[in-house]
Amino acid sequence: MILKPAFTLGGRVASVACRVLQIRRYLNGSDFCIHPLVREALDSRRPVVALESTIITHGMPYPQNLSMAREVEEIIRANGSVPATIGILSGRIHVGLQNEQLETLAKSKKTIKVSRRDLPYILSQGLSGGTTVAGTMIVAHKAKIPVFVTGGIGGVHRGGEKTLDVSADLTELGRTPVAVISAGVKSILDIGRTLEYLETQGVCVATFGDSREFPAFFCHQSGFQAPYHVQNEEDAAQLIARSLNLQLGSGVLIAVPCPEDQAASGQLIEEAIQQALREAREKGITGKELTPFLLQKLNKLSSGESLRSNIALIKNNAKVGSRIAVALNKIQRAQGWGDDLAQNEKVSPVPRPVVIGGINVDFIAKARDATIVGGGQTNPSTVRQSFGGVGRNLADCLSRLGKTPLFISVMGKDEHSESALRYCKHMDMRGVLRLEGHNTATYCSVFTGSGELSLGLGDMDIHQQITEQYVSTFKETLCSAPLVCIDGNVPVSTIQYVCQIAREHHLAVCYEPTDVDKASKPFLSESWRALACISPNLRELRAINRTLGHPVSADMPSTLEDAVKTSLTLARPLLGELYFVVVTLGQHGVLVCSRNMDGRLCLRPGTFNKATAADELCAVHYPAIPVPAEEIVNVSGAGDSLMAGILAGLLAGEDMDDCVRMGLLSASFSLRSYEPVSPDISATSVNVARLKAQQWPVAKRWKLT
Numbered sequence: 001m002i003l004k005p006a007f008t009l010g011g012r013v014a015s016v017a018c019r020v021l022q023i024r025r026y027l028n029g030s031d032f033c034i035h036p037l038v039r040e041a042l043d044s045r046r047p048v049v050a051l052e053s054t055i056i057t058h059g060m061p062y063p064q065n066l067s068m069a070r071e072v073e074e075i076i077r078a079n080g081s082v083p084a085t086i087g088i089l090s091g092r093i094h095v096g097l098q099n100e101q102l103e104t105l106a107k108s109k110k111t112i113k114v115s116r117r118d119l120p121y122i123l124s125q126g127l128s129g130g131t132t133v134a135g136t137m138i139v140a141h142k143a144k145i146p147v148f149v150t151g152g153i154g155g156v157h158r159g160g161e162k163t164l165d166v167s168a169d170l171t172e173l174g175r176t177p178v179a180v181i182s183a184g185v186k187s188i189l190d191i192g193r194t195l196e197y198l199e200t201q202g203v204c205v206a207t208f209g210d211s212r213e214f215p216a217f218f219c220h221q222s223g224f225q226a227p228y229h230v231q232n233e234e235d236a237a238q239l240i241a242r243s244l245n246l247q248l249g250s251g252v253l254i255a256v257p258c259p260e261d262q263a264a265s266g267q268l269i270e271e272a273i274q275q276a277l278r279e280a281r282e283k284g285i286t287g288k289e290l291t292p293f294l295l296q297k298l299n300k301l302s303s304g305e306s307l308r309s310n311i312a313l314i315k316n317n318a319k320v321g322s323r324i325a326v327a328l329n330k331i332q333r334a335q336g337w338g339d340d341l342a343q344n345e346k347v348s349p350v351p352r353p354v355v356i357g358g359i360n361v362d363f364i365a366k367a368r369d370a371t372i373v374g375g376g377q378t379n380p381s382t383v384r385q386s387f388g389g390v391g392r393n394l395a396d397c398l399s400r401l402g403k404t405p406l407f408i409s410v411m412g413k414d415e416h417s418e419s420a421l422r423y424c425k426h427m428d429m430r431g432v433l434r435l436e437g438h439n440t441a442t443y444c445s446v447f448t449g450s451g452e453l454s455l456g457l458g459d460m461d462i463h464q465q466i467t468e469q470y471v472s473t474f475k476e477t478l479c480s481a482p483l484v485c486i487d488g489n490v491p492v493s494t495i496q497y498v499c500q501i502a503r504e505h506h507l508a509v510c511y512e513p514t515d516v517d518k519a520s521k522p523f524l525s526e527s528w529r530a531l532a533c534i535s536p537n538l539r540e541l542r543a544i545n546r547t548l549g550h551p552v553s554a555d556m557p558s559t560l561e562d563a564v565k566t567s568l569t570l571a572r573p574l575l576g577e578l579y580f581v582v583v584t585l586g587q588h589g590v591l592v593c594s595r596n597m598d599g600r601l602c603l604r605p606g607t608f609n610k611a612t613a614a615d616e617l618c619a620v621h622y623p624a625i626p627v628p629a630e631e632i633v634n635v636s637g638a639g640d641s642l643m644a645g646i647l648a649g650l651l652a653g654e655d656m657d658d659c660v661r662m663g664l665l666s667a668s669f670s671l672r673s674y675e676p677v678s679p680d681i682s683a684t685s686v687n688v689a690r691l692k693a694q695q696w697p698v699a700k701r702w703k704l705t
Helices: 022-027 036-043 054-059 064-078 099-107 116-124 133-142 168-175 191-200 233-246 266-283 287-301 305-334 390-400 415-423 461-465 468-472 475-480 492-505 526-530 538-547 560-576 610-616 638-651 656-671 688-692
Strands: 032-034 048-051 082-089 092-095 112-114 129-131 147-149 179-182 204-208 228-230 252-255 354-356 360-367 381-388 406-412 428-435 442-447 453-459 484-487 509-512 580-584 590-597 617-622 700-703
Touching: 032 036, 036 048, 036 082, 048 064, 048 133, 048 305, 054 064, 054 082, 054 099, 054 112, 054 129, 064 082, 064 099, 064 305, 082 099, 082 133, 112 116, 116 133, 116 168, 129 133, 133 147, 133 168, 133 179, 147 305, 168 191, 179 233, 179 305, 191 204, 204 233, 228 233, 233 252, 233 305, 354 390, 360 415, 381 390, 381 415, 390 406, 390 484, 390 509, 390 638, 406 415, 406 461, 406 468, 415 428, 428 461, 468 475, 468 492, 475 492, 484 492, 492 509, 492 526, 509 638, 538 560, 538 580, 560 580, 560 590, 560 617, 580 638, 590 656, 617 656, 638 656, 656 688
Parallel strands: 032 092, 048 082, 048 147, 112 129, 147 179, 179 252, 204 228, 204 252, 354 406, 354 484, 360 442, 406 428, 484 509
Antiparallel strands: 082 092, 082 129, 360 381, 442 453, 580 590, 590 617, 617 700
């Protein structure tokens, strides 16, 4: 009987528990959730840029708000930093949002504007909200993110000398040491009094560029002068660095004018503001509801000109802010930034999984009919482009499940690689090499109307450039990884290299055979004995056994019972060295073969005696989740999603039954998706709680003697 897996993999996970600074411990509490890519960037001291979320929840209508948020994050990445959009979902502060979380905030009509005063209530009640400038500054400071990009800050409202309506953004700038990059102050406010208030709060204010003319958000000029100006990103970074070094406790405001060709007409905006203010007074709209009302009214009265300028200025701010963050990061590294934070505690990067394998641009054709007619005829079908490759699929699914691995691969430097990088922005693609003069791998697959693969054509030569020499540049990361996955697209010499360091450093390496022709690569030498597991289908398992000289029946089994028996026979001789074998059986589910030690699945190298291993072998067959044929869109990534789900569960230390069912649930999502790995897969849609809520067929268990 297979119970809870001992997936310690060399004990590295436990050794990491004490590595984090006090601030990281705080952020790991129940109130905070840090996106894996943001966490990795912070731990490795790479530049990160914070982004607010009220511009999504209250600043723009849907769908402009969602497309703007995604484009802004992409601009920040393109200019060298990691974006960290901050928002609150169900009572938890998120530093960095997944795509589906961005969409939730963009569509929701019940989100709340969250400033400093609102945080305790919103969290205690489990509510969701968009963080204001003030709210975002607080979180950014706690996460040690020194640069924050927004559209425009709040300020003193017009008539504020009577109403005392002053935004908390200004007092937050006076007491939280974060640099805010904005297009100045929203032009619906009293800009002159806002600048005076910022002076009272001790906030250093500088415009960006050649002029001290303070921008008026939508408009290039406000008629007011800033105290200072910085010429470029380097000057801005020096200013911020000096402020942080002095530990003044206050923030810095860098005001970036909206590009002149995108700025709105000052007269048009001012007339619209006056009318919007009159309507607000007539309707008695005050407090935190006032700014959203004025912005929405302004957009309507300006026939959309204010919204267009708003989108243009936030994109420009993102570009400038990301470059400032990069320049500041260089200064801080040169100054030994972070050394004093650790005090007596050594900071080490968080070990993460590594995936080495192929990335392809896929062209998928699916016929409308169950049978494809040959002879040069055109079969009615749908043709779509997507992104695949076994290694990429594994890394994609693991990333969506919150186990973001470093992905090591090679692409050409062409238009295909550009589109692939855009699609894979949720993954850690820093290990992907782009080569001039090479084509990015492409694969064309033809499916019948019932979803079966009829023909595949591939240009995969570039995968031979995933060389031992290139992979060895990541040796330090490999040696600390809790898991390394490698697919059959990788050259034999590279597989042998990974197996060699696995043996030397007691690494757990999972081999995904990819297809029948590539399945036997590790088994051409003794390299395979260093593997922890493999995940073949039955045809691939047969090919592996032939390579090893084991007897294999000439005929493929025709029934599920025969397929299971054959799989058990072929997996058994491999388990003298491997720790487990996952045999994928398509629509019939999966067979997991391993050994039972005290009721636990053993995956840690060196913890069992091979001399007695034969008495401990066992296998479990898990039926698949039934998916109606008419709902099956694409089968190309289902097996990869299955394995990634299993591995994600094992990395999290889940019960083996739950691990396999996480894989089966992930596979069922991908079967219904045009993409090889379904975008619907996430840590929310695939988790233990979801598994418990679903009825599962009984798994059948065997003890192999």
